[in-house]
Amino acid sequence: MAVTGTNQSPPALSATAHDGDDSLPVVLIHRFPTFTGSLFPSLPTHFRLLDLLTTDASNLQSATAILCVGPPPPVTPEFLDRFPSLKIVVCSSVGVDHVDLPECRRRGIVVTNAGSAFAEDVADYAVALLIDVLRRVSAADRYVRAGSWPVKGDYPLGSKVSGKRVGILGLGRIGSAIATRLAAFGCQIRYSSRKEKPSLPFAFYKTALDLAANSDVLIACCALTDETFHVINGEVMTVLGKRGVIINVGRGSLVDEKELVEFLLRGDLGGAGLDVFEDEPHVPKELFALDNVVLSPHSAVVTPESIGTLQDVVIGNLKAFFAGQPLISPVID
Amino acid sequence: MAVTGTNQSPPALSATAHDGDDSLPVVLIHRFPTFTGSLFPSLPTHFRLLDLLTTDASNLQSATAILCVGPPPPVTPEFLDRFPSLKIVVCSSVGVDHVDLPECRRRGIVVTNAGSAFAEDVADYAVALLIDVLRRVSAADRYVRAGSWPVKGDYPLGSKVSGKRVGILGLGRIGSAIATRLAAFGCQIRYSSRKEKPSLPFAFYKTALDLAANSDVLIACCALTDETFHVINGEVMTVLGKRGVIINVGRGSLVDEKELVEFLLRGDLGGAGLDVFEDEPHVPKELFALDNVVLSPHSAVVTPESIGTLQDVVIGNLKAFFAGQPLISPVID
Structure with missing residues (x-):
């Protein structure tokens, strides 16, 4: 899913600019280096964002939540091994074929998608x-x-x-x-x-x-x-x-x-x-x-007007997870 | 309205092939010489078609009905003067801006269009x-x-x-x-x-x-x-x-x-x-x-599947006229 075009000069990824308040729940950001967009301007006010591309991995052992943005790299068993405390993978896309769902289920990790945002x-x-x-x-x-x-x-x-x-x-x-x-x-x-x-x-x-x-x-x-x-x-x-x-x-x-x-x-x-x-x-x-x-160059998925809806779904899923509430858009495997 | 494309090799205009049975009601065909399509294969079984481009005008004084096909030439007061007995102008298009509607009304000539066919x-x-x-x-x-x-x-x-x-x-x-x-x-x-x-x-x-x-x-x-x-x-x-x-x-x-x-x-x-x-x-x-x-090159108006519906509307209007019944799609000026 490509939610920002290279012709659109998106602002820099929020996570690189704001590691956020230490008292906020930690959310890891999983992305390709080529993804430089910022989908979710409200995210840093709710969570402490740690970008996997720019953060020392030794700090991430206790992280429980990962947010996959852009079209993200695959979430494989080897990737999951790096984060032993992980409990949720939040995806900003509708399709989650980049995530090894059976492996997540085996490890008790829930996965959410973009729900009906798009x-x-x-x-x-x-x-x-x-x-x-x-x-x-x-x-x-x-x-x-x-x-x-x-x-x-x-x-x-x-x-x-x-x-x-x-x-x-x-x-x-x-x-x-x-x-x-x-x-x-x-x-x-x-x-x-x-x-x-x-x-x-x-x-x-x-x-x-x-x-x-x-x-x-x-x-x-x-x-x-x-x-x-x-x-x-x-x-x-x-x-x-x-x-x-x-x-x-x-x-x-x-x-x-x-x-x-x-x-x-x-x-x-x-x-x-x-x-x-x-x-x-x-x-x-x-x-x-x-x-x-x-x-058509994978254009169906989104319009600028829907990105606000997506932000609501992503933040809603993360907040529900940290509060122990029912998730908005869990993926049923 | 262009209902047949030049790339589609339509059959020759029915009216030129069949003047039809002398006992059938006469319908004049009004078209540009460039229009060679045949929209209405059933037409000659119901009416005697006289093509204005190929018929001696002296035979047309008593004609009461005209069918405009293709994108037709304008129906002006001068054109109407040629057909003193005319009572109906049947158009195969939705829009009838080629017809002088006030002049038709003044002469007591009704006009029909394609109705809801398209x-x-x-x-x-x-x-x-x-x-x-x-x-x-x-x-x-x-x-x-x-x-x-x-x-x-x-x-x-x-x-x-x-x-x-x-x-x-x-x-x-x-x-x-x-x-x-x-x-x-x-x-x-x-x-x-x-x-x-x-x-x-x-x-x-x-x-x-x-x-x-x-x-x-x-x-x-x-x-x-x-x-x-x-x-x-x-x-x-x-x-x-x-x-x-x-x-x-x-x-x-x-x-x-x-x-x-x-x-x-x-x-x-x-x-x-x-x-x-x-x-x-x-x-x-x-x-x-x-x-x-x-x-788009005036493509919205029709598909092959709708031409059958149009034929029903055109024949229905002509039959209703000759039977003194209410018309299917009179144009309300």
């Missing part, structure tokens, strides 16, 4: 990608900017959004927000999820394959786990069919990217709207020439 | 343009295709859609469909329209200026009339403000395009999503370099 932003963007692919918005914009309209005439029509059967892979906070939006377009919503949700008015399919067989569009917005790695594979693409569309706002590896490129190049898939890729920031160059794909 | 398609596209401008979808796609992501880093964040105050200019079929969709995004809908609609849960503003003063985004989807020509002028843009966004899916001349370009170039407006222009297919070239605008 659900609206991701859902908004997913809908934009879907309409864009079906109605060819970005491609038509290129057509106009290239000066082709007066020369080549009208741009070919796209395909209708209303009425489409949309299969949502993962009906969590983001998936539900997507469903609410697309239902208002008159799309027929169906889903696949770890568990059926009988209270919802949408058809449930047990597998991605069944979902694909009953959908015109597949939207991937589930967590990336061992079970969901390449959940959209060649078989699913075949069943989705030549006019089928894939939208991915989850993680790149939910989709077998190599297969996806092959299917698109052969014309065996109708189109794709991709915000995430298997080897970011690298995007398969074969896609650059295709007008039935929309390519 | 409302969903236009509304879907309007929402896509809105999210695209706010979240920079097309611009980010250009960024990725240019290979900039690995070189320049993350693309700057866009602005949140959910919660935005969206002012809809014209709450007819299209405006209402836009409102339904954007309400599901958590946008705050308000509108300006010829008449207040007290049954709707949206705030009403009497003028475009008042609406702009209370909106973050203005969406133009009203009919183009003498009253709405340049309804979004420099004063409205000033009130909308530097972060304000204009979406136009109505007619180019609803917006003072010259002013719009100036405002955008000066940075006095946040962005624009434009499907229509004052001198189509010509788009102001100054806009081509801007990343906060999305340019």
